[in-house]
Amino acid sequence: MRILIVEDEKPLREQILSLMATEKYACDTAADGREGLFLGSEYDYDLAIIDLGLPLLDGTQLIRELRSKERNFPILILTARGNWQDKVSGLEAGADDYLTKPFHPEELRARIHALLRRASGHASSVLRYGPIAIDTSAKRVFRDDAEVELTSFEYNTLTYLAMHAGKNISKSELTEHLYAQDYDRDSNVIEVFVGRLRKKLDADGSLNLISTQRGLGYRFNLDKQ
Amino acid sequence: MRILIVEDEKPLREQILSLMATEKYACDTAADGREGLFLGSEYDYDLAIIDLGLPLLDGTQLIRELRSKERNFPILILTARGNWQDKVSGLEAGADDYLTKPFHPEELRARIHALLRRASGHASSVLRYGPIAIDTSAKRVFRDDAEVELTSFEYNTLTYLAMHAGKNISKSELTEHLYAQDYDRDSNVIEVFVGRLRKKLDADGSLNLISTQRGLGYRFNLDKQ
DNA sequence: AATGATCCATGCGTATTTTGATCGTTGAAG
DNA sequence: CTTCAACGATCAAAATACGCATGGATCATT
Numbered sequence: 207m208r209i210l211i212v213e214d215e216k217p218l219r220e221q222i223l224s225l226m227a228t229e230k231y232a233c234d235t236a237a238d239g240r241e242g243l244f245l246g247s248e249y250d251y252d253l254a255i256i257d258l259g260l261p262l263l264d265g266t267q268l269i270r271e272l273r274s275k276e277r278n279f280p281i282l283i284l285t286a287r288g289n290w291q292d293k294v295s296g297l298e299a300g301a302d303d304y305l306t307k308p309f310h311p312e313e314l315r316a317r318i319h320a321l322l323r324r325a326s327g328h329a330s331s332v333l334r335y336g337p338i339a340i341d342t343s344a345k346r347v348f349r350d351d352a353e354v355e356l357t358s359f360e361y362n363t364l365t366y367l368a369m370h371a372g373k374n375i376s377k378s379e380l381t382e383h384l385y386a387q388d389y390d391r392d393s394n395v396i397e398v399f400v401g402r403l404r405k406k407l408d409a410d411g412s413l414n415l416i417s418t419q420r421g422l423g424y425r426f427n428l429d430k431q
Numbered sequence: 432m433r434i435l436i437v438e439d440e441k442p443l444r445e446q447i448l449s450l451m452a453t454e455k456y457a458c459d460t461a462a463d464g465r466e467g468l469f470l471g472s473e474y475d476y477d478l479a480i481i482d483l484g485l486p487l488l489d490g491t492q493l494i495r496e497l498r499s500k501e502r503n504f505p506i507l508i509l510t511a512r513g514n515w516q517d518k519v520s521g522l523e524a525g526a527d528d529y530l531t532k533p534f535h536p537e538e539l540r541a542r543i544h545a546l547l548r549r550a551s552g553h554a555s556s557v558l559r560y561g562p563i564a565i566d567t568s569a570k571r572v573f574r575d576d577a578e579v580e581l582t583s584f585e586y587n588t589l590t591y592l593a594m595h596a597g598k599n600i601s602k603s604e605l606t607e608h609l610y611a612q613d614y615d616r617d618s619n620v621i622e623v624f625v626g627r628l629r630k631k632l633d634a635d636g637s638l639n640l641i642s643t644q645r646g647l648g649y650r651f652n653l654d655k656q
Numbered sequence: 657a658a659t660g661a662t663c664c665a666t667g668c669g670t671a672t673t674t675t676g677a678t679c680g681t682t683g684a685a686g
Numbered sequence: 687c688t689t690c691a692a693c694g695a696t697c698a699a700a701a702t703a704c705g706c707a708t709g710g711a712t713c714a715t716t
Contacts, residue, residue: 297522297529330501357661373569377705395663397705420671420704421583422570582672620674622694645682645693 207322207362208232208383210254212242212268213284214261218307222255225311229318230358232386239263245387246272250279252383253321255314256301257284258292266292266299273300280321284309319343326369328430333368335428338407338415340368347407354406359384363399364407367416367426376423400424432547433457435479437467437493438509439486443532447480450536454543464488471497475504478546480539481526482509483517491517491524498525505546509534558593560653563632563640565593572632579631584609588624589632592641592651601648625649 209231213219219235226233234249236242239260246254246268254272258265269281283296283304293304303317323331323342331343339348345361347354356364362384367375377396381389400416408415417425434456438444444460451458459474461467464485471479471493479497483490494506508521508529518529528542558565564573570586572579581589587609592600602621625641633640642650 294518302527303522324503327503359662372571374571393664394705398663398707401706418705419570419583421673422586425569584673618674619676619694623674623696626695626697643694 207252207366208234208249208386209318210234210236210242210245210249210251210256212236212239212246212254212256212260212265214238214257214259218257221311222314225314229315230362232384234387237261239265239268242268243271246277247275249387250382251277252325253279253318254281255284255318256281258296259286266295269296269299269301280325282317282321328369333365334431335368335371335426336431337413338368338428340365349407356403356406359395359399360402360406363396364403367424368428371426371428371430374419374423374425379423432477433459433474434543435459435461435467435470435474435476435481437461437464437471437479437481437485437490439463439482439484443482446536447539450539454540462486464490464493467493468496471502472500476502477550478504478543479506480509480543481506483521484511491520494521494524494526505550507542507546559656560593560596560651561656562638563593563653565590574632581628581631584624585627585631588621589628592649593653596651596653596655599644599647599650604648 209226211219211222211226211233213222213235214237216237219237223233223235234245234251236245240262242254242256242260243263256265256268260268263271265283269283272281280302281300283293283301285292285296285304285306287306287308289306293306296304303321305314305317319331319342328342331341333340333342337350339351341347342365345358347356347361347364363380366380366383380396400418404411404416407413414427417427419425432455434451436444436447436451436458438447438460439462441462444462448458448460459470459476461470465487467479467481467485468488481490481493485493488496490508494508497506505527506525508518508526510517510521510529510531518531521529528546530539530542556567558567562575564576566572567590572581572586572589588605591605591608605621625643629636629641632638639652642652644650
């Protein structure tokens with residue numbers, strides 16, 4: 207999951223960033239609205255966290271611009287306490303949720319998790335695909351009720367594919383969502399991780415869990431239940 | 432599109448209903464929260480419009496119940512003017528947008544459109560041309576509901592032609608769109624791929640899927656639906 | 657420092673793409 | 687009605703690019 211953080215106050219920005227890091231989300235940051243607009247227009251994020259009080263381009267305006275460009279990833283806005291009008295104008299501009307500063311890290315984590323879950327069209331936090339179950343809140347994976355230990359990249363790769371079950375996902379789409387901005391594109395990490403996932407979750411290949419469409423990408427082949 | 436309307440005041444309910452009728456949406460109505468819960472649990476709507484002030488079961492509670500039952504169609508809530516707390520608790524319960532009463536019919540229409548559009552953002556965008564279906568987000572192609580496996584160049588050639596259905600597309604236009612700039616022009620790759628597409632998708636030629644306009648290019652002959 | 661995770665380089669096998677040779681079609685000119 | 691030339695279709699072989707496995711290097715975390 208790739209997240210855009212637009213926050214002008216450095217300490218808060220860093221705090222959010224490190225929180226996101228513990229969750230293993232790939233993050234890009236912007237310190238003002240204009241930079242946020244650039245990044246948000248340029249890349250396909252899974253979620254954006256936007257402070258409403260921003261220099262150069264107001265948060266509300268930023269959201270409006272992003273929405274008018276058909277960027278429709280979920281947006282969580284941060285507002286100063288008690289500033290009802292701001293929240294509402296933010297929501298009106300197209301934000302999906304808000305959080306008042308100061309906030310508990312735990313709460314931010316929960317809201318982001320909820321937004322990501324909803325955005326992917328899954329209501330429950332346990333995704334079932336035949337014998338494979340993914341608990342997205344605990345970040346644990348099971349095959350036939352036995353837990354399969356995955357590393358965080360293996361887990362992220364799997365969930366991204368599973369949340370787009372049936373679709374061909376190109377390697378570049380995977381790298382874009384699993385890694386932050388500056389990532390060396392020509393590498394075969396993705397192949398390696400897909401290989402590991404196949405080995406760990408479908409060693410004998412009987413599930414045909416992840417198939418490769420040469421030139422088009424990978425496809426998670428189990429139906430959601 | 433099927434829409435659930437939960438509103439206790441009869442005049443307003445009728446007004447919304449007639450507005451929705453002009454939009455050709457199929458609507459069910461409920462006059463209280465309990466009835467709303469029954470309908471919302473029973474049927475799979477594309478959207479629900481819910482007034483927060485409801486008899487028998489509060490709107491917020493209704494939303495919570497629906498969400499807990501994994502009904503995740505978008506929900507638009509109606510609130511009395513200036514009742515900030517209500518909006519927020521409604522959004523918190525799982526609503527997607529809100530509108531304050533009284534409202535302009537035009538505004539309700541716009542918001543519903545926006546919500547439906549957003550909700551369909553995750554549905555796969557399938558282009559249908561008679562018996563041929565192209566799922567552009569999954570990059571998969573079907574003929575008469577059976578999947579046809581295409582290679583990436585075959586797929587790209589097909590989608591380019593299909594997205595310009597009815598028009599003559601010259602071979603040079605195709606090469607320009609399928610290849611990076613400097614491509615060796617005198618080659619018959621395109622002919623080969625068109626041949627493969629015809630064989631895979633219309634082996635007996637009964638569809639006349641892609642016709643050749645000698646000297647001008649190729650034409651995809653099915654109408655978009 | 658030790659452990660585990662992630663990343664990178666290599667070589668191999670194979671699906672896909674490209675080529676080139678040949679054959680079929682078309683439409684205009686003789 | 688033929689002939690001809692230009693264009694497109696087809697096929698199989700050749701070239702290529704792609705993905706995979708593997709093992710070792712690097713990086714992060716403890």
